[in-house]
Amino acid sequence: MHHQDQCECCGLEEDLALLDMLTAPSPPVFTGRYKRRDSELDPLMIAAAAASGPHVTRNHYAHDFYPAVGDPLAEGAYDWTKWQAQTSKDREQRRPRLKYVSRQAPRSQRLGLQRVEEKENGAVREITDPLRDAGNLPTASHRDPQSSSHAETNSITSSTTKATTSSVSTTSQGSTPPPLEVKCMARTRVPTPHGPVFLHLYHNNRDNKEHLAIVVDPAQLDAESPAYAPAIRSASLDAIWSETETEMDRITRGAYVGRLSAASQKPSSPSAAQPTIITDTLPSPLIRIHSECFTGETIGSMRCDCGEQLDEAIRQIAQPIRLSALSATAAPITIPGRGAVIYMRQEGRGIGLLSKIRAYNLQDLGHDTVTANLMLGHKADERGYEIAGAILRDLGLGSETGEGVRLLTNNPDKVQALQEEGVRIVERVPMVPRSWQSRRHDDDDVHIVTPGEEVTPKGATMIGGGAVYGDDLEKYLRTKVLRMGHMLPLLGEDGLLHKYH
Numbered sequence: 001m002h003h004q005d006q007c008e009c010c011g012l013e014e015d016l017a018l019l020d021m022l023t024a025p026s027p028p029v030f031t032g033r034y035k036r037r038d039s040e041l042d043p044l045m046i047a048a049a050a051a052s053g054p055h056v057t058r059n060h061y062a063h064d065f066y067p068a069v070g071d072p073l074a075e076g077a078y079d080w081t082k083w084q085a086q087t088s089k090d091r092e093q094r095r096p097r098l099k100y101v102s103r104q105a106p107r108s109q110r111l112g113l114q115r116v117e118e119k120e121n122g123a124v125r126e127i128t129d130p131l132r133d134a135g136n137l138p139t140a141s142h143r144d145p146q147s148s149s150h151a152e153t154n155s156i157t158s159s160t161t162k163a164t165t166s167s168v169s170t171t172s173q174g175s176t177p178p179p180l181e182v183k184c185m186a187r188t189r190v191p192t193p194h195g196p197v198f199l200h201l202y203h204n205n206r207d208n209k210e211h212l213a214i215v216v217d218p219a220q221l222d223a224e225s226p227a228y229a230p231a232i233r234s235a236s237l238d239a240i241w242s243e244t245e246t247e248m249d250r251i252t253r254g255a256y257v258g259r260l261s262a263a264s265q266k267p268s269s270p271s272a273a274q275p276t277i278i279t280d281t282l283p284s285p286l287i288r289i290h291s292e293c294f295t296g297e298t299i300g301s302m303r304c305d306c307g308e309q310l311d312e313a314i315r316q317i318a319q320p321i322r323l324s325a326l327s328a329t330a331a332p333i334t335i336p337g338r339g340a341v342i343y344m345r346q347e348g349r350g351i352g353l354l355s356k357i358r359a360y361n362l363q364d365l366g367h368d369t370v371t372a373n374l375m376l377g378h379k380a381d382e383r384g385y386e387i388a389g390a391i392l393r394d395l396g397l398g399s400e401t402g403e404g405v406r407l408l409t410n411n412p413d414k415v416q417a418l419q420e421e422g423v424r425i426v427e428r429v430p431m432v433p434r435s436w437q438s439r440r441h442d443d444d445d446v447h448i449v450t451p452g453e454e455v456t457p458k459g460a461t462m463i464g465g466g467a468v469y470g471d472d473l474e475k476y477l478r479t480k481v482l483r484m485g486h487m488l489p490l491l492g493e494d495g496l497l498h499k500y501h
């Protein structure tokens with residue numbers, strides 16, 4: 001193309017100058033101004049916008065400019081059944097009015113249908129998609145009472161049924177949440193200062209919290225010895241979850257019996273009831289329903305006794321049980337303690353940590369814990385016990401037909417709420433704060449322990465307690481040093497500390 005063919009709008013002159021500059025043996029000096037090369041209206045963008053159909057914004061999906069396309073009955077829609085060939089004048093008259101038409105219900109209605117107030121923690125739970133993923137749902141066979149021989153005593157099915165009849169709430173819109181289901185997703189052995197426990201992690205279809213059960217039943221670790229009490233096991237964990245599940249899958253999620261080791265890997269079976277030597281003198285398992293308290297349990301807050309209570313509960317449950325002799329000639333038997341702490345994610349009596357922190361500030365201003373909650377627009381206690389009841393049933397605890405439970409609590413509301421959930425409580429066991437246990441009666445004067453005065457606790461609190469130790473910890477620490485490069489001196493077989501870094 002010659003220079004006389006130059007077209008102003010295409011910027012050909014600049015193109016040629018650029019080409020010359022790049023290819024000429026001695027680059028010419030171009031003194032002109034390079035024009036902006038992109039067009040002000042990008043034709044690609046215009047085409048993309050035109051092709052994208054109904055006008056969509058983040059907040060107005062399912063709204064559109066062309067209601068006749070999506071909804072022939074919408075206001076402004078043109079009735080194409082009456083279409084006739086037309087003049088340009090007709091067309092002008094019949095042009096549909098362009099206006100936004102929403103095919104969504106008002107936001108308040110949509111939220112009402114999809115969500116329901118979470119009773120237990122002020123959170124909002126989804127009804128339409130209550131569980132996080134399909135793998136989280138109990139298997140169909142597990143829900144079917146006919147298909148599980150385990151179902152009669154402690155199956156998830158009975159949990160669901162119970163929850164449906166006893167405490168399913170109805171939303172303000174009149175929709176009913178689905179029957180409560182809980183499922184133990186995994187279990188593992190955890191050594192504690194009070195002995196080994198089995199930590200169970202639960203999912204449920206009511207809230208998005210991972211509630212826990214700390215089961216104390218060390219007799220289970222010794223599958224060979226005779227059992228004097230029924231094992232405390234989760235029915236939903238021991239269930240077969242799918243036909244393709246391998247033994248290793250089951251073992252990995254904790255569905256095994258005995259003690260897991262490199263030499264012992266025995267998957268549990270859903271219906272294998274453990275043979276038990278029945279004795280009339282076996283006390284019911286000791287249970288505590290404990291509510292999460294980050295401040296008391298994790299940073300050792302002395303604003304409450306929650307950390308101490310958690311520790312004390314595990315300590316008490318783990319106390320060995322002395323059974324009277326099975327026959328006149330036999331010696332009495334001592335068996336390991338048994339029971340469970342159901343650890344509910346109901347921080348701050350259900351108001352959540354944020355509100356509890358604010359409540360503490362109000363308490364510093366002189367208000368008590370109840371008033372502080374009320375001042376923040378909360379109830380004094382917003383906890384519910386429906387999920388806790390279902391977890392107990394899944395563990396075979398407190399059922400009408402099986403063993404009742406002894407409940408560690410000072411809270412009468414908790415006793416009543418659990419009974420309403422169908423938990424059979426045969427005894428309430430008080431939780432006396434340790435500092436109160438140390439009060440001494442000097443004649444008739446009550447000596448109240450003052451801050452700083454040494455008291456002798458009956459167990460170590462989680463925070464500030466004695467050192468943790470044991471084979472498991474040793475193994476864990478060595479692996480960290482040898483495999484993960486942790487900067488710790490190791491105690492060698494020669495008894496000397498060896499530095500690896």
Ligand SMILES: Nc1nc2c(ncn2[C@@H]2O[C@H](COP(=O)(O)OP(=O)(O)OP(=O)(O)O)[C@@H](O)[C@H]2O)c(=O)[nH]1
Nearest residue numbers: 291292293304346347348349356359369409410411
């Ligand atoms: N809102 C609020 N929650 C608190 C406060 N102190 C502790 N909590 C929460 O209270 C719960 C424990 O409640 P407790 O009253 O100790 O126990 P309880 O379950 O009512 O009764 P017991 O079974 O007798 O111990 C935990 O969730 C704590 O986070 C507080 O000052 N305000």
